[in-house]
Amino acid sequence: MTEIVRGGRPLLVAGLLAGLLVASAALAPLIADARPAREIPVENVENSLADPGADGWGEVPAATVPLASAPSSVPNADDTTVREVEVEAARTDGKLFVRLRWADPSADRSASSPRAFADMAAIQFPVNATTQPAIAMGSERNLVNVWQWSATDTTQELLAGGPGTTTIFEQPAVSTESTRSDVGEGEGWSVVFARDLNASVDNRTALDADADLSVALGIWNGENSERAGQKAVSEWYYFPFGPDDGGAPFQTVLWAIAGAAIALVIVVTALSVRRTNEEGKL
Amino acid sequence: MAHDDVDIAEGVDHQVAMVMDLNKCIGCQTCTVACETLWTEREGTEYMYWNNVETRPGSGYPRDWEEKGGGWESEEHNQRSVGEIPSQQDYGEDWEFDHEGILKEGAEKALEPENVDPEWGPNWDEDQGAGEHPNSYHFYMPRICNHCTHPSCVEACPRKAIYKREEDGVVLVDQERCRGYRYCVEGCPYKKVYYNAVTKRSEKCVFCYPRIEGEGPDDEVHPPACADQCTTQLRLVGYLDDQDGPIYKLVEQYEVALPLHPEYSTSPNVYYIPPTAPPQHSEDGETVDVERIPRSYLEELFGEQVNDALDTIERERAKVERGGHSELMEILQDKNPAQQYRLEVFSDD
Ligand code: SF4
Ligand code: SF4
Numbered sequence: 316m317t318e319i320v321r322g323g324r325p326l327l328v329a330g331l332l333a334g335l336l337v338a339s340a341a342l343a344p345l346i347a348d349a350r351p352a353r354e355i356p357v358e359n360v361e362n363s364l365a366d367p368g369a370d371g372w373g374e375v376p377a378a379t380v381p382l383a384s385a386p387s388s389v390p391n392a393d394d395t396t397v398r399e400v401e402v403e404a405a406r407t408d409g410k411l412f413v414r415l416r417w418a419d420p421s422a423d424r425s426a427s428s429p430r431a432f433a434d435m436a437a438i439q440f441p442v443n444a445t446t447q448p449a450i451a452m453g454s455e456r457n458l459v460n461v462w463q464w465s466a467t468d469t470t471q472e473l474l475a476g477g478p479g480t481t482t483i484f485e486q487p488a489v490s491t492e493s494t495r496s497d498v499g500e501g502e503g504w505s506v507v508f509a510r511d512l513n514a515s516v517d518n519r520t521a522l523d524a525d526a527d528l529s530v531a532l533g534i535w536n537g538e539n540s541e542r543a544g545q546k547a548v549s550e551w552y553y554f555p556f557g558p559d560d561g562g563a564p565f566q567t568v569l570w571a572i573a574g575a576a577i578a579l580v581i582v583v584t585a586l587s588v589r590r591t592n593e594e595g596k597l
Numbered sequence: 598m599a600h601d602d603v604d605i606a607e608g609v610d611h612q613v614a615m616v617m618d619l620n621k622c623i624g625c626q627t628c629t630v631a632c633e634t635l636w637t638e639r640e641g642t643e644y645m646y647w648n649n650v651e652t653r654p655g656s657g658y659p660r661d662w663e664e665k666g667g668g669w670e671s672e673e674h675n676q677r678s679v680g681e682i683p684s685q686q687d688y689g690e691d692w693e694f695d696h697e698g699i700l701k702e703g704a705e706k707a708l709e710p711e712n713v714d715p716e717w718g719p720n721w722d723e724d725q726g727a728g729e730h731p732n733s734y735h736f737y738m739p740r741i742c743n744h745c746t747h748p749s750c751v752e753a754c755p756r757k758a759i760y761k762r763e764e765d766g767v768v769l770v771d772q773e774r775c776r777g778y779r780y781c782v783e784g785c786p787y788k789k790v791y792y793n794a795v796t797k798r799s800e801k802c803v804f805c806y807p808r809i810e811g812e813g814p815d816d817e818v819h820p821p822a823c824a825d826q827c828t829t830q831l832r833l834v835g836y837l838d839d840q841d842g843p844i845y846k847l848v849e850q851y852e853v854a855l856p857l858h859p860e861y862s863t864s865p866n867v868y869y870i871p872p873t874a875p876p877q878h879s880e881d882g883e884t885v886d887v888e889r890i891p892r893s894y895l896e897e898l899f900g901e902q903v904n905d906a907l908d909t910i911e912r913e914r915a916k917v918e919r920g921g922h923s924e925l926m927e928i929l930q931d932k933n934p935a936q937q938y939r940l941e942v943f944s945d946d
Contacts, residue, residue, distance in 0.1 A: 390679040427794040428685040
């Protein structure tokens with residue numbers, strides 16, 4: 316130890332310091348933002364927010380989630396129009412409310428002629444919250460639970476184990492309410508999905524587990540004949556339901572690195588100061 | 598007998614098939630009504646004709662269906678042509694008539710559509726045909742789903758909700774699996790899958806499978822209703838791979854029954870005996886040696902094979918005229934009604 320300090324090269328110390336400065340600079344925005352990437356915050360609230368126009372939504376922080384065309388073998392799979400969706404989530408003692416808002420100037424409310432397709436939106440969860448299934452409708456071993464709203468005023472709860480395997484829950488546990496509202500520059504949809512935290516049935520995602528919950532989103536623009544695999548989708552995001560609220564593994568690692576870096580800065584600085592002092596004494 | 602030299606779909610035991618002799622169709626639409634009454638008298642099916650009879654040349658039903666794409670790019674069946682979904686106007690909209698008021702209450706008005714001002718509908722161009730007097734021509738063409746050997750509707754469905762069933766190759770939509778995506782409607786080049794906007798599912802001709810299975814109240818096997826009810830009995834029903842049956846003989850042996858638009862490459866199992874018509878007349882009424890229905894038009898519908906088919910029929914007809922015997926003419930003239938519907942030949946399999 317003394318050896319190193321004694322024979323310590325000022326260059327090494329300077330290099331370490333410079334490196335740490337760069338690392339902290341890179342980490343700073345994330346730390347300042349205070350919200351880890353891919354996290355959708357969940358606000359605890361007292362009252363129901365089932366109404367997409369409820370005042371309470373004003374207090375709930377929103378995450379803007381980018382969307383891209385889903386990889387799919389259906390014709391025109393690349394031709395999707397919705398680029399992002401605003402997501403807000405709120406939780407009471409018994410229920411979870413998720414509000415999706417996206418721009419879509421034409422409201423397509425019907426599928427009642429051969430060429431008419433309705434606007435739709437869906438939220439996807441892993442059935443087993445501790446896993447992260449294949450993003451495209453899960454897989455045979457790793458099922459997903461999907462909540463789907465359609466502008467025809469229907470809500471479906473689905474189970475899927477890979478593309479083309481969707482089956483319907485006879486009794487959906489999820490309910491939706493929707494309205495047209497201003498989203499960004501123009502008109503769009505505002506849809507609230509609501510469900511009891513507690514899952515009463517097998518293959519239905521439990522929302523009261525004490526771990527972060529992966530979630531993905533999908534939007535179909537009926538005007539563009541979007542349906543099935545022709546849809547705009549997100550990557551996996553997550554609701555921070557885990558014990559330390561914000562403890563996604565990735566984020567924990569970042570914080571750990573940042574902590575270690577700070578500690579190291581302190582140690583190195585202290586050492587340098589002591590060394591300088593010692594040198595001064597000599 | 599097995600189907601050694603008959604090309605039927607992989608995994609299908611026997612392929613059910615129909616031959617329609619276009620020379621006998623009088624366009625009475627009895628078949629359409631029979632089908633309509635049996636299968637499409639439900640909500641959401643009002644605009645659908647699983648069986649329709651269209652005047653050729655003409656736009657057909659749905660309007661200009663031949664221009665809407667679908668099918669396969671080639672005989673290799675490795676690339677589909679996507680196609681489009683016809684609009685409601687192309688099929689024709691539901692017309693409402695005041696039957697009640699006019700027939701029962703004696704309202705003094707014309708029996709005409711009340712809710713729309715129609716500009717198009719199924720059979721809109723009935724009997725119009727083509728050509729100039731005195732050489733104008735037209736013929737009727739009944740159409741159902743072809744229960745194709747390489748059905749592009751099946752391939753188009755991302756959920757495998759349409760399937761070709763093993764026992765007889767009938768192509769069906771599983772109503773439980775269908776989610777109304779309509780890729781099948783786009784994908785069928787014959788536009789023989791329809792979207793039911795009430796049930797939000799696709800529907801199509803089922804080849805009257807409960808009838809051919811003998812599932813009716815009398816437990817007996819019946820041909821599809823369109824065939825059974827046809828005024829002129831122009832349809833033969835049986836299996837393509839029944840080598841003793843007339844269908845096999847007409848399609849495989851004599852090659853006079855042809856699929857419609859073979860270039861779509863779906864290999865239909867509904868076959869047509871091409872129509873012939875009296876020769877043309879000159880201005881002063883003399884018969885001239887020119888065919889009334891242009892070969893080029895028939896080639897458009899049935900491919901180049903139509904030439905050989907017509908020549909064979911002509912040759913066999915001449916043979917009979919000379920007092921000879923022709924098995925082909927016998928089959929076409931339907932002298933053996935017991936052969937017309939051969940649906941029980943494989944029932945011991
Ligand atoms: S005619 Fe069309 S619907 Fe019928 S099997 Fe062929 S492709 Fe499918
Ligand atoms: S019932 Fe027979 S003759 Fe009448 S339109 Fe139909 S196929 Fe033609």
